[in-house]
Ligand SMILES: CC(=O)N[C@H]1[C@@H](OP(=O)(O)OP(=O)(O)OC[C@H]2O[C@@H](n3ccc(=O)[nH]c3=O)[C@H](O)[C@@H]2O)O[C@H](CO)[C@@H](O)[C@@H]1O
């Protein structure tokens with residue numbers, strides 16, 4: 001397994017281009033199943049999860065052409081397999097997103113219950129409840145969600161909690177249903193808006209995306225479209241945390257600062273000076289960070305996917321920060337590893353109390369999930385001495401060439417490939 005070797009202490013200075021958002025690209029790739037016409041996508045991040053999704057779709061019969069490093073065309077004219085097997089689905093939560101499209105276009109689907117980051121139980125009961133409300137016959141059999149329907153019928157669906165992929169799955173199912181579907185208590189994440197924008201280009205009739213009430217009027221068929229994936233707000237936030245921890249100044253290009261309000265507010269509170277244009281962000285840090293507490297909630301509040309990275313920043317801050325993780329019950333796996341580097345963090349249930357220390361010291365640590373890995377990178381960049389991060393395959397699920405991007409702004413970071421490791 002690859003490792004990352006970081007020698008901490010370098011200030012970061014320079015420019016980084018932000019990639020397309022993983023969490024927008026994954027549902028959008030699955031949306032290609034909704035039409036027999038080609039869907040062309042630009043700004044698709046080169047990530048392990050994207051490769052896994054493409055393999056999954058390819059196995060179903062979707063023809064995929066790589067048009068460039070970050071551009072791809074998907075043609076789902078000849079889909080022959082309406083199943084998502086365990087071996088592909090086990091590593092990736094987002095694979096559940098083939099369920100809605102397969103069911104609504106082909107009338108059946110068999111999808112293994114998904115895996116993904118081990119950050120909590122992550123059931124898919126709301127996806128199932130919503131599809132059942134649209135008229136699907138749906139059951140769990142031998143670890144698979146098995147669904148059948150003739151044509152889905154529009155309904156009012158109110159999910160018990162706000163769910164991102166749940167909203168996406170139901171929105172995709174509803175676009176080809178007969179009549180009107182209203183999704184109440186819908187998630188408002190920018191990645192949902194991006195998916196809705198693609199679906200509208202394909203001929204879907206959707207209103208209210210970006211709010212908690214999405215209204216979808218079903219159509220008979222969708223057609224091809226071209227779409228550019230929105231910038232990854234979590235990747236951008238991660239790089240800003242890195243410069244917050246090391247000091248220096250970076251400019252992020254191809255960013256979407258309008259999707260990052262809560263993240264940028266917190267970093268400013270931590271002492272970072274931030275300037276933004278429509279698609280760029282300049283972040284500079286010339287002081288020790290100040291401790292910043294926060295609570296994770298659904299968008300537009302502070303995202304759970306940035307919790308670990310801002311916690312890493314807090315470990316070297318002046319003062320004490322109280323963090324509350326409200327979305328996932330087991331998303332503090334990085335705490336123990338940060339502790340190996342000298343961080344002082346106490347956990348009580350959903351609450352973490354971080355007491356800043358003036359210096360972390362490099363250590364060998366283990367990445368346990370995607371954003372936990374990112375937090376260890378940030379800590380390693382700020383620490384004294386060498387840090388080795390093991391099991392970075394988690395990082396590769398969600399960050400495109402992270403070590404190259406960080407090296408380009410002055411970080412001392414290198415990948416030790418499996419054969420050398
Ligand atoms: C691929 C993708 O976009 N992943 C993101 C998505 O995950 P994901 O869509 O899996 O997260 P959800 O928004 O669905 O989960 C929110 C909460 O609802 C619970 N829940 C969800 C669905 C359900 O049927 N039943 C249920 O109980 C979950 O366990 C969790 O506690 O949103 C999360 C919350 O912003 C992010 O951390 C993930 O990066």
Ligand SMILES: C=C(OP(=O)(O)O)C(=O)O
Pocket residue numbers: 023092093094116117119305370371398
């Ligand atoms: C938790 C995440 O991903 P996933 O939902 O794909 O596991 C994430 O992107 O931080």
